[in-house]
Amino acid sequence: MTPALQIVSATADHAEAVWTIFQEVIATGDAYVFDESTSREDFMAYWFSPKSHAHVAILDGEVLGSYIVKANQPGRGSHVANASYMTASAARGRGIAGKMCEHSLHLAKSLGFQAMQFNIVVATNTVAVKLWQKHGFRIVGTLPKAFHHAVSGVVDAHVMFRELDDIG
Amino acid sequence: MTPALQIVSATADHAEAVWTIFQEVIATGDAYVFDESTSREDFMAYWFSPKSHAHVAILDGEVLGSYIVKANQPGRGSHVANASYMTASAARGRGIAGKMCEHSLHLAKSLGFQAMQFNIVVATNTVAVKLWQKHGFRIVGTLPKAFHHAVSGVVDAHVMFRELDDIG
Numbered sequence: 465m466t467p468a469l470q471i472v473s474a475t476a477d478h479a480e481a482v483w484t485i486f487q488e489v490i491a492t493g494d495a496y497v498f499d500e501s502t503s504r505e506d507f508m509a510y511w512f513s514p515k516s517h518a519h520v521a522i523l524d525g526e527v528l529g530s531y532i533v534k535a536n537q538p539g540r541g542s543h544v545a546n547a548s549y550m551t552a553s554a555a556r557g558r559g560i561a562g563k564m565c566e567h568s569l570h571l572a573k574s575l576g577f578q579a580m581q582f583n584i585v586v587a588t589n590t591v592a593v594k595l596w597q598k599h600g601f602r603i604v605g606t607l608p609k610a611f612h613h614a615v616s617g618v619v620d621a622h623v624m625f626r627e628l629d630d631i632g
Numbered sequence: 633m634t635p636a637l638q639i640v641s642a643t644a645d646h647a648e649a650v651w652t653i654f655q656e657v658i659a660t661g662d663a664y665v666f667d668e669s670t671s672r673e674d675f676m677a678y679w680f681s682p683k684s685h686a687h688v689a690i691l692d693g694e695v696l697g698s699y700i701v702k703a704n705q706p707g708r709g710s711h712v713a714n715a716s717y718m719t720a721s722a723a724r725g726r727g728i729a730g731k732m733c734e735h736s737l738h739l740a741k742s743l744g745f746q747a748m749q750f751n752i753v754v755a756t757n758t759v760a761v762k763l764w765q766k767h768g769f770r771i772v773g774t775l776p777k778a779f780h781h782a783v784s785g786v787v788d789a790h791v792m793f794r795e796l797d798d799i800g
Contacts, residue, residue, distance in 0.1 A: 608772075
C-alpha cells in the first residue's frame, strides 16, 4: 500500500526541513521573490509567523513541501487571503503543489477568508500559472517586468485571484 | 507672498502630526486598508521603518501630509517601488497629494527603482484613481470585492502601475 501524503500544521520540528526546501526553491531564481540574501532568521520569522498558518506536506515521514496562508492586506483588505507554496526539488512533478493548493483553499475558507490572491506569479513559470488556473485562479492583471528572473532578466508577473464561494 | 509647500524627510519630530493624519485618514474607512484597530505602535513601526523612506509635506510650519516609498516586494521584486500617501482632512483639495506623488516618483527613481505599484486602490475612490492616472499610473488589474468599505461594503480595488523611465 502506497503511503498517502499528509498535510498538517507545521511545528518547530519541521523548521529545518522547510528551511532546506526554501533554499532549494530560491536557488533557481525563476519563481520566488526571495533571493539568496534572505537570512534564515528573516525567512523563519516570515514563514512561521503566528499570522501565517504554515503547513507541511509529509510523505512517509519526509517533509516534501510547505505552504502558508495569511491575510494579503491588513484591516479592510484582510478578508482576502494570500498563500505561498514550496515543493522540495526531488519531489517535483508529483502533484504535491496542487494538493497543497487544494488544502490551502479549504483552510482559507475555514478561517473565514472570502477570496485568495497571489501577488506575483512569474509569467515565464507557465507550469505554475497553469496549475493555479486549474485550481480556479484567474489572471486579473499583469505587472510589466516586475520580477527579476535569474536567467531571463526582468520578466512580467501576474496577479492571480479566485473567490472561495465554491469551496466546501 | 504665499509660503510654498515643502516636502522633506520625516523625523521623530513629525511623528505626532503624522499619527494624527493617519487617524483622520482611516476614520472614513473608504480609502485605506488600515482600520481603527491599528495600534499607534504598529503604524509607527510601518510608516517610520528604515525601509520606508517617510516624507512629510509642510506648509507654514504645519504638517499637512505624509508619504512613504518602499520596495513592493523583497529580492527579485525589489526593483518595483510601492508608495502610500495621506493628507490631513483640513488640507484636502489643495493638490497636496499630487505634489507628494510627484516628489515620491523622483525619490523612487533616485533610489534606483524602475517602476511603482499601488496594490489596493479603492475603485469607488474615483478622485484618487483619477489623480494617480494623471500622474502616469494605469490600472493593470482589478481585484473583485477586495476592499471592505465602511459604507458600501465590499468593493473592487485596482492594482495601479507605472514605469519610471520618464522621471528625470
